[in-house]
Amino acid sequence: MSESVVRQEVVGRVLHVVLDRPPANALGAPIIEGLTAVADTLERDDTVKVAVISSAIDGIFAAGADIKQMGTLDPESFAGYRDALRAPVERINRCGKPTIAAIDGLALGGGLELSMACTLRFATAASKVGLPEVKLGLIPGAGGTQRLPLLVGRGRALEIMLSGRSVPGEEALQIGLVDRLVDGDVVAEALAYAETLAAFPVTAMKAIIDCVDAVSGVPADGMQLEGELVVEMLASGEAAEGIAAFIARRPAAYA
Structure with missing residues (x-):
């Protein structure tokens, strides 16, 4: 299943990863398994120097x-789902090779968290990105509360997460949430840029990434707090109502 929903193709020195789980690339077990295979490739295949997702x-x-899937989980099972999703996302983030998320459309919740774990984000004006978990009575649980402030600053990050709104592509570029706005085929441009980077030594690129992360990297204690609180939200009951309302396509009735 994971091979069909997360495809990998190595072209020259670039790994092209394609998510394909209709209708919305929900980050359930099939995509998690596929992303784990991607992390394996990035860590083990020395011919791959850059990746595009x-x-x-x-x-x-x-x-x-x-x-x-979340609607069927108790807090303990939900913690397992959190850990399963986080694991490949963090491995991709720490693989030591440049990774580029090519976004054309919606990157929400875990989708934005995956893209923020990449080294760079390319998007289009039609793209919309955001962390809407608050609408479900939850918080981002795959690094969103930690990486978003590093990219856009504390105030903007809080405004985006507290409102749960979607940020359009132009604004995302202006605030640093995406790094390049493409007028045209964002995937083709990301792949072309990746091929340019692939001409450089991996050791030098890894050193650059490591030095920048040393200044602004995600703290382990922040990730631990986020992980604990996202499960607490589910256990409190409010998230259970938010998830049930989302699945039933009705307004949530929070206390």
């Missing part, structure tokens, strides 16, 4: 966690 679904990079 894109989507085969028109208008969607990834719309977030698998909420239907």
Whole structure:
């Protein structure tokens, strides 16, 4: 299953990863398994020097966690889902090779968290990115509360997460949430840029990434706090209502 929903193709020295789990690339077990295989490739294949992650679904990079799956989980099982999703995302982030998220459409929740774990983000004006977990009575649980402030600053990060709004591509570029706005085929441009980077030594590129992360890297204690609180949100009951309302397509009735 994971091979069909997360495809890998090595072209020269670039790994092209394509998410393809209709209708929205929900980050359930099939994509998690596929991303784990991607992390394996990045860590073990020395011929791969750069990776591009894109989507085969028109208008969607990834719309977030698998909420239907989440609706069946108790807090303990939800913690397992959190850890399963976090593991390949963190491995991709720490692989030591440049990674580029090519976003054309929606990158929400876990989809944005995956893209923020990449080294760079390319997007289009039609793209919309955000962390809407608050609408479900949850918080981002795959590094979103930690990486978003590093990219856009504390105030902007809080405004985006507290409102749960989607940020359009132009604004995302202006605030530093994406690094390049493409007028045209974002995947083709990301792949071309990746091929340019692939001409450089991996050791030098890894050193640059490591030095920058030493200044602004995600703190382990922040990730631990986020992980604990996202499960607490589910255990409190409010998230259970938010998830049930989302699945039933009705307004949530929070206390």
